[in-house]
Amino acid sequence: MSERMPRPSPGGDPSHLDGDAPLLEMGREFFARDAVELAPLLLGAVLSHETTAGRVAIRLSEVEAYRGVGEDPGSHAFRGRTPRTSVMFGEAAHLYAYFTYGMHTCINIVAGAEGGAAAVLLRGGVVVEGADLARERRGAASDRDLARGPARLASALGVPLAATGADLLAPPFGLRVPSMPLAYEAGPRTGISGAGGGAAFPWRFWIPGDPGVSTYRRHARSHD
C-alpha cells in the first residue's frame, strides 16, 4: 500500500496544491537541504536541456531520494567515494548521471551539503516542451511514455552520460521549481534489491494520478 502523505493545507484551502503554482529559479542553497526533504519539493519542477538540435523541457512527476555514506544501503555512495560517484560528493544542484543495465543512463540532482553524497533520482515526468525532438530521441513512443521512467526521462532530455557533473543551474540546463509544494504520495523505492529497498526507506515520491509516474514496481511491489 502506498503511504499517503498529503501536505498540510494551511488555511484549509487545498487549491494551491493543484500544480498551478508559478515556477521559480531557486538559488543553490535551495538544493543544499537534505535529499529526503528536497525530493518532494522537486515534484512539478521543470528541467530543461538545450542542444543544437533544440530544447526539451520535462515536468517532474516522480523522484527518489538517496542519502550518503553509511546511512543509505540503497545509495551508490553507501560504501564510500568511487570514481563513478565522486560528483555526488560535490556541490548541490549538479548532475549525477550513471549508466546501468548495460544500456541505460539515469540522472540525479545532487542534494545536501558538500561531502554529504546525497542525490535525488529523476524517475519520471511529462514532456512540456520539445515533444518532437524527444520523440526522435526515444523512437516510437506514446506521448505518455516519452519520459515515464528514469532512463526514458534521461533519453528524452538528451542528456549523455558524459554530462555528469554539469551545473543544472546554468546553460545548457535550466531548472525551475514550484513556488508552492504540490500534494504528493510516498512509498518504497523502485528497483532496489536487498537492504535499502522496502518499507524501511519510503523515499520515492510522486504526484498522485500524474501521467508521468512510472509503473515499474515489480521489484519493490507493495500491497495496496
Next chain:
DNA sequence: CACCGGATTGTCT
C-alpha cells in the same frame, strides 16, 4: 494491465 525473459556493459568485489 500483469507477468516474463532477453538485451548488454560499466563498476566494484
Next chain:
DNA sequence: GACAATCCGGTGA
C-alpha cells in the same frame, strides 16, 4: 565474475 536506482516486446487475462 556478478550484478545493476531499466526498458521493450511478447503473451495472456
